[in-house]
Amino acid sequence: SQQGEEDPQALSIQEGENATMNCSYKTSINNLQWYRQNSGRGLVHLILIRSNEREKHSGRLRVTLDTSKKSSSLLITASRAADTASYFCATDGERNSGGYQKVTFGTGTKLQVIP
Amino acid sequence: NAGVMQNPRHLVRRRGQEARLRCSPMKGHSHVYWYRQLPEEGLKFMVYLQKENIIDESGMPKERFSAEFPKEGPSILRIQQVVRGDSAAYFCASSLATVGRNTEAFFGQGTRLTVV
Numbered sequence A: 001s002q003q004g005e006e007d008p009q010a011l012s013i014q015e016g017e018n019a020t021m022n023c024s025y026k027t028s029i030n031n032l033q034w035y036r037q038n039s040g041r042g043l044v045h046l047i048l049i050r051s052n053e054r055e056k057h058s059g060r061l062r063v064t065l066d067t068s069k070k071s072s073s074l075l076i077t078a079s080r081a082a083d084t085a086s087y088f089c090a091t092d093g094e095r096n097s098g099g100y101q102k103v104t105f106g107t108g109t110k111l112q113v114i115p
Numbered sequence B: 001n002a003g004v005m006q007n008p009r010h011l012v013r014r015r016g017q018e019a020r021l022r023c024s025p026m027k028g029h030s031h032v033y034w035y036r037q038l039p040e041e042g043l044k045f046m047v048y049l050q051k052e053n054i055i056d057e058s059g060m061p062k063e064r065f066s067a068e069f070p071k072e073g074p075s076i077l078r079i080q081q082v083v084r085g086d087s088a089a090y091f092c093a094s095s096l097a098t099v100g101r102n103t104e105a106f107f108g109q110g111t112r113l114t115v116v
Helices: none
Strands: A004-007 A009-013 A019-026 A031-037 A043-050 A053-058 A061-066 A073-078 A084-095 A101-105 A109-114 B005-007 B010-013 B018-022 B031-037 B043-050 B053-056 B067-068 B075-079 B090-093 B113-115
Touching: A004 A031, A004 A084, A009 A019, A019 A031, A019 A084, A019 A109, A031 A061, A031 A073, A043 A053, A043 A061, A043 A073, A073 A084, A101 B031, A101 B043, B005 B090, B010 B018, B018 B090, B018 B113, B043 B067, B043 B075, B075 B090
Parallel strands: A009 A109, B010 B113
Antiparallel strands: A004 A019, A019 A073, A031 A043, A031 A084, A053 A061, A061 A073, A084 A101, A084 A109, B005 B018, B018 B075, B031 B043, B031 B090, B043 B053, B067 B075, B090 B113
Protein backbone atom coordinates (compact mmCIF):
# COMPACT_ATOMS: atom_id res chain seq x y z
CA SER A 1 0.00 0.00 0.00
CA GLN A 2 1.02 3.64 -0.33
CA GLN A 3 3.45 5.08 2.16
CA GLY A 4 1.01 7.91 2.89
CA GLU A 5 -2.68 7.38 3.39
CA GLU A 6 -5.06 10.28 3.74
CA ASP A 7 -8.22 10.28 5.73
CA PRO A 8 -11.01 10.99 5.00
CA GLN A 9 -11.17 10.18 1.31
CA ALA A 10 -13.73 12.92 0.78
CA LEU A 11 -14.92 15.84 2.86
CA SER A 12 -17.71 18.30 2.23
CA ILE A 13 -18.09 21.41 4.40
CA GLN A 14 -19.73 24.81 4.34
CA GLU A 15 -17.74 27.91 3.55
CA GLY A 16 -16.30 29.38 6.72
CA GLU A 17 -15.92 26.05 8.50
CA ASN A 18 -12.59 24.42 9.24
CA ALA A 19 -11.40 21.39 7.31
CA THR A 20 -9.11 18.78 8.80
CA MET A 21 -7.37 16.10 6.80
CA ASN A 22 -5.15 13.40 8.19
CA CYS A 23 -2.26 11.46 6.78
CA SER A 24 -0.64 8.33 8.14
CA TYR A 25 2.60 6.80 6.97
CA LYS A 26 4.62 3.71 7.71
CA THR A 27 8.36 4.31 7.79
CA SER A 28 10.49 7.01 9.40
CA ILE A 29 10.77 10.22 7.43
CA ASN A 30 12.92 13.30 7.06
CA ASN A 31 9.99 15.48 6.09
CA LEU A 32 6.37 15.40 5.07
CA GLN A 33 4.77 17.64 2.51
CA TRP A 34 1.23 18.61 1.68
CA TYR A 35 0.09 19.42 -1.84
CA ARG A 36 -3.11 20.70 -3.36
CA GLN A 37 -4.45 19.76 -6.73
CA ASN A 38 -7.34 21.56 -8.34
CA SER A 39 -9.39 19.49 -10.73
CA GLY A 40 -7.53 18.93 -13.97
CA ARG A 41 -4.51 20.92 -12.83
CA GLY A 42 -1.01 20.24 -11.56
CA LEU A 43 0.15 19.92 -8.01
CA VAL A 44 0.81 22.93 -5.87
CA HIS A 45 3.18 22.61 -2.94
CA LEU A 46 1.55 23.92 0.22
CA ILE A 47 3.83 23.25 3.12
CA LEU A 48 6.75 21.10 4.23
CA ILE A 49 7.22 20.01 7.81
CA ARG A 50 10.44 18.43 8.96
CA SER A 51 10.63 15.45 11.27
CA ASN A 52 11.92 17.57 14.16
CA GLU A 53 8.99 19.99 13.88
CA ARG A 54 5.63 19.43 15.51
CA GLU A 55 3.58 22.22 14.04
CA LYS A 56 3.83 24.68 11.21
CA HIS A 57 1.62 27.51 9.99
CA SER A 58 1.21 29.15 6.64
CA GLY A 59 -1.65 31.61 6.30
CA ARG A 60 -4.86 29.69 6.93
CA LEU A 61 -3.02 26.38 6.91
CA ARG A 62 -1.84 24.58 9.99
CA VAL A 63 0.08 21.33 9.76
CA THR A 64 0.94 19.08 12.67
CA LEU A 65 3.27 16.13 12.73
CA ASP A 66 3.35 13.33 15.27
CA THR A 67 6.30 11.10 14.48
CA SER A 68 5.47 8.72 17.32
CA LYS A 69 2.11 8.00 15.69
CA LYS A 70 3.48 8.43 12.16
CA SER A 71 0.71 10.82 11.32
CA SER A 72 0.16 14.38 10.17
CA SER A 73 -2.85 16.60 9.89
CA LEU A 74 -3.64 19.53 7.66
CA LEU A 75 -6.10 22.09 8.99
CA ILE A 76 -7.58 24.74 6.74
CA THR A 77 -9.30 27.42 8.78
CA ALA A 78 -12.17 29.60 7.59
CA SER A 79 -12.49 27.62 4.38
CA ARG A 80 -13.44 29.25 1.09
CA ALA A 81 -15.01 27.86 -2.04
CA ALA A 82 -11.63 28.30 -3.74
CA ASP A 83 -10.17 25.72 -1.34
CA THR A 84 -12.15 23.03 -3.15
CA ALA A 85 -9.47 20.63 -4.38
CA SER A 86 -7.76 17.34 -3.65
CA TYR A 87 -5.10 17.39 -0.96
CA PHE A 88 -2.21 14.97 -0.88
CA CYS A 89 0.45 14.25 1.66
CA ALA A 90 3.84 13.08 0.50
CA THR A 91 6.61 11.50 2.49
CA ASP A 92 10.23 10.83 1.74
CA GLY A 93 10.69 7.85 4.01
CA GLU A 94 10.44 4.96 1.59
CA ARG A 95 13.84 3.74 0.47
CA ASN A 96 14.69 1.36 -2.31
CA SER A 97 17.22 -1.46 -2.06
CA GLY A 98 20.01 0.98 -2.87
CA GLY A 99 19.11 3.13 0.11
CA TYR A 100 17.73 5.97 -1.99
CA GLN A 101 14.62 7.73 -0.79
CA LYS A 102 11.74 8.52 -3.02
CA VAL A 103 8.82 10.82 -2.44
CA THR A 104 5.58 8.88 -2.33
CA PHE A 105 2.01 10.05 -2.16
CA GLY A 106 -1.21 8.98 -0.58
CA THR A 107 -4.44 8.73 -2.50
CA GLY A 108 -5.61 12.15 -1.39
CA THR A 109 -8.58 13.76 0.30
CA LYS A 110 -11.16 15.43 -1.91
CA LEU A 111 -12.37 18.57 -0.22
CA GLN A 112 -15.51 20.34 -1.34
CA VAL A 113 -16.31 23.70 0.17
CA ILE A 114 -19.90 24.69 -0.43
CA PRO A 115 -20.52 28.44 -0.79
CA ASN B 1 14.35 30.48 -11.60
CA ALA B 2 11.80 28.64 -13.69
CA GLY B 3 9.91 25.81 -12.07
CA VAL B 4 9.67 22.28 -13.34
CA MET B 5 8.69 22.42 -17.00
CA GLN B 6 6.78 19.63 -18.65
CA ASN B 7 5.81 19.43 -22.26
CA PRO B 8 3.63 18.94 -24.00
CA ARG B 9 0.76 19.86 -21.67
CA HIS B 10 -1.64 17.73 -23.68
CA LEU B 11 -0.81 14.84 -25.96
CA VAL B 12 -3.18 12.78 -28.06
CA ARG B 13 -1.96 9.53 -29.54
CA ARG B 14 -3.64 6.73 -31.45
CA ARG B 15 -3.35 3.21 -30.14
CA GLY B 16 0.00 1.73 -31.14
CA GLN B 17 1.82 5.04 -31.45
CA GLU B 18 4.62 6.22 -29.22
CA ALA B 19 4.30 8.94 -26.59
CA ARG B 20 7.27 11.00 -25.44
CA LEU B 21 6.88 13.16 -22.37
CA ARG B 22 9.55 15.66 -21.42
CA CYS B 23 10.47 17.11 -18.08
CA SER B 24 13.03 19.81 -17.38
CA PRO B 25 13.79 19.94 -13.66
CA MET B 26 14.36 23.09 -11.70
CA LYS B 27 17.77 24.62 -12.11
CA GLY B 28 20.30 22.81 -9.96
CA HIS B 29 18.07 19.80 -9.33
CA SER B 30 19.52 16.47 -10.31
CA HIS B 31 16.74 14.22 -9.00
CA VAL B 32 13.64 13.59 -11.08
CA TYR B 33 10.54 11.60 -10.26
CA TRP B 34 7.72 10.57 -12.56
CA TYR B 35 4.20 9.87 -11.35
CA ARG B 36 1.04 8.76 -13.08
CA GLN B 37 -2.40 9.85 -12.08
CA LEU B 38 -5.46 8.09 -13.42
CA PRO B 39 -8.75 10.01 -13.41
CA GLU B 40 -10.18 10.36 -9.90
CA GLU B 41 -7.18 8.63 -8.36
CA GLY B 42 -4.08 9.63 -6.44
CA LEU B 43 -0.53 9.83 -7.68
CA LYS B 44 1.33 6.60 -8.29
CA PHE B 45 5.10 6.54 -8.27
CA MET B 46 6.66 5.28 -11.49
CA VAL B 47 10.37 5.98 -11.59
CA TYR B 48 13.10 7.94 -9.86
CA LEU B 49 16.17 9.09 -11.77
CA GLN B 50 19.35 10.96 -11.14
CA LYS B 51 21.48 12.28 -13.93
CA GLU B 52 22.19 9.36 -16.30
CA ASN B 53 21.00 6.80 -13.73
CA ILE B 54 17.74 5.07 -12.96
CA ILE B 55 17.59 4.79 -9.19
CA ASP B 56 14.22 3.15 -8.75
CA GLU B 57 11.86 1.97 -11.46
CA SER B 58 9.74 -0.25 -9.28
CA GLY B 59 6.53 1.58 -10.20
CA MET B 60 7.03 1.49 -13.93
CA PRO B 61 5.51 -1.27 -16.09
CA LYS B 62 8.23 -3.55 -17.39
CA GLU B 63 7.00 -3.44 -20.94
CA ARG B 64 6.53 -0.47 -23.25
CA PHE B 65 7.63 2.11 -20.65
CA SER B 66 11.09 3.55 -20.35
CA ALA B 67 12.65 6.63 -18.79
CA GLU B 68 15.91 8.44 -19.10
CA PHE B 69 17.60 11.50 -17.67
CA PRO B 70 20.65 12.25 -19.81
CA LYS B 71 23.57 14.36 -18.76
CA GLU B 72 22.32 17.15 -20.97
CA GLY B 73 18.69 17.84 -21.65
CA PRO B 74 15.36 16.97 -20.10
CA SER B 75 14.18 13.73 -18.61
CA ILE B 76 12.09 11.71 -21.05
CA LEU B 77 9.31 9.27 -20.23
CA ARG B 78 8.66 7.12 -23.27
CA ILE B 79 5.63 4.92 -23.80
CA GLN B 80 5.72 2.67 -26.81
CA GLN B 81 2.68 1.18 -28.53
CA VAL B 82 0.26 3.11 -26.34
CA VAL B 83 -3.05 1.56 -25.30
CA ARG B 84 -6.21 3.22 -24.01
CA GLY B 85 -5.27 2.31 -20.46
CA ASP B 86 -2.22 4.57 -20.71
CA SER B 87 -4.51 7.61 -20.80
CA ALA B 88 -3.65 9.55 -17.68
CA ALA B 89 -1.90 12.62 -16.36
CA TYR B 90 1.84 12.16 -16.00
CA PHE B 91 3.59 14.39 -13.50
CA CYS B 92 7.26 15.04 -13.11
CA ALA B 93 8.88 16.36 -9.96
CA SER B 94 12.41 17.38 -9.17
CA SER B 95 14.36 17.79 -5.98
CA LEU B 96 17.74 19.01 -4.95
CA ALA B 97 18.84 15.88 -3.16
CA THR B 98 17.61 12.61 -1.86
CA VAL B 99 19.22 12.24 1.51
CA GLY B 100 19.05 14.53 4.48
CA ARG B 101 16.50 17.24 4.70
CA ASN B 102 16.51 18.79 1.24
CA THR B 103 13.97 16.42 -0.25
CA GLU B 104 11.29 18.96 -1.04
CA ALA B 105 9.93 18.01 -4.42
CA PHE B 106 8.62 20.53 -6.93
CA PHE B 107 6.11 19.51 -9.54
CA GLY B 108 5.43 20.39 -13.11
CA GLN B 109 1.94 21.01 -14.42
CA GLY B 110 1.76 17.55 -15.91
CA THR B 111 1.20 16.09 -19.35
CA ARG B 112 -2.27 14.81 -20.05
CA LEU B 113 -2.05 11.86 -22.38
CA THR B 114 -5.15 10.73 -24.23
CA VAL B 115 -5.02 7.57 -26.27
CA VAL B 116 -7.74 7.32 -28.89
